[in-house]
């Protein structure tokens with residue numbers, strides 16, 4: 001008698017990737033079970049409703065023009081995309097150590113700095129055009145590009161000091177690792193997925209959001225899957241074998257299946273005892289890492305920053321690295337990896353006061369009077385242990401060409417398995433994993 005199966009496929013993790021994979025597997029006729037560690041679905045997309053009815057996003061929010069897999073899923077779910085904060089009137093705020101500037105481009109730039117930035121942009125786009133995002137390892141200079149940090153490249157390209165500073169501030173704004181801790185090949189690979197191939201642009205990466213709320217995308221998929229999603233069920237071990245796989249939960253329960261889809265971030269994956277796959281596969285997965293960050297959100301009665309000609313979008317050298325309006329007078333901010341230790345070392349009550357004081361420095365005293373604030377320490381959360389994928393110099397080669405591939409009957413998805421995280425990466429790799437598993441039978 002054969003071993004009873006709990007499901008054809010067990011998906012570990014109910015973030016966007018795991019849910020997108022499970023939805024397609026289920027539509028393809030597979031019997032699927034999703035196990036999720038937290039008591040809720042969505043992973044790094046999470047929303048709460050304020051008493052006044054406004055939805056507040058505590059995780060991923062915005063997408064860009066080039067995020068086609070995510071856009072396709074949103075359409076299938078009957079949800080709609082609207083312009084993000086890019087539609088907000090007013091100018092960008094640059095909060096530097098010595099001064100706060102408001103302007104459309106770094107106001108401390110001279111004509112020579114603008115020329116330098118334009119040349120850097122052109123050189124970068126030219127180089128990015130030579131990188132295949134699906135196979136950066138085949139680039140003739142892959143090793144050299146990977147072991148070069150973005151900062152080293154900028155210096156070699158004679159970027160002026162004000163340009164270097166502007167790009168460092170922008171990097172803090174994204175909450176990605178700093179330029180000296182980012183592989184040039186990784187950044188080229190990421191930007192090679194866009195039409196312009198240029199350095200980060202808001203239009204290509206951040207100009208849209210889901211009108212019904214970012215986390216609604218996950219909630220809709222979970223609704224469709226119904227009781228095929230089990231929350232508060234952390235996986236502790238995965239055994240992959242052509243003769244039958246198993247997933248053991250923290251409770252000790254053993255789930256049998258023909259295939260497993262791992263849809264957990266790099267950190268939590270290391271905590272799952274995984275057997276039955278090659279050492280090379282495990283090393284590749286364990287080599288991945290995250291930039292650790294936190295999110296602080298302040299909801300206000302009105303968008304007071306507009307009074308001063310500010311859009312609410314900012315890049316900063318402070319503990320908060322950036323802010324942007326997520327909609328209806330709610331400001332999102334990120335604490336970048338290079339600042340997270342300073343942030344978490346502070347008592348939570350004072351973190352709040354200090355964060356609001358920073359916002360007041362940028363936008364005026366009304367910033368100290370929110371109707372509510374929210375804090376989400378994604379970097380120290382055991383089920384995320386991060387924020388988004390980080391590729392330090394050397395990491396693209398260390399993770400290697402197994403990145404984003406599968407070893408049936410173990411399939412791997414999640415935003416870490418794409419070029420650079422993002423909700424697009426989660427949806428794209430989740431659906432690809434489902435396709436691969438269905439094809440393999």
Ligand SMILES: Cc1cc2nc3c(=O)[nH]c(=O)nc-3n(C[C@H](O)[C@H](O)[C@H](O)COP(=O)(O)OP(=O)(O)OC[C@H]3O[C@@H](n4cnc5c(N)ncnc54)[C@H](O)[C@@H]3O)c2cc1C
Pocket residue numbers: 012013014015016017018035036037038041042043044045058059060061062063233234235236263264265268269272294295378383384386387388413414415416421422423424425426
């Ligand atoms: C503050 C913040 C802001 C962001 N902003 C944006 C943005 O504006 N635009 C954008 O595109 N992206 C953004 N991102 C990134 C984006 O949210 C993520 O890349 C994406 O949501 C990840 O989806 P995922 O399914 O790959 O992983 P996750 O959402 O992390 O899902 C993984 C799931 O696995 C579960 N899990 C972990 N361990 C176990 C276990 N042992 N057993 C069972 N389940 C487990 C977790 O609880 C989680 O639900 C942001 C992320 C953060 C944190």
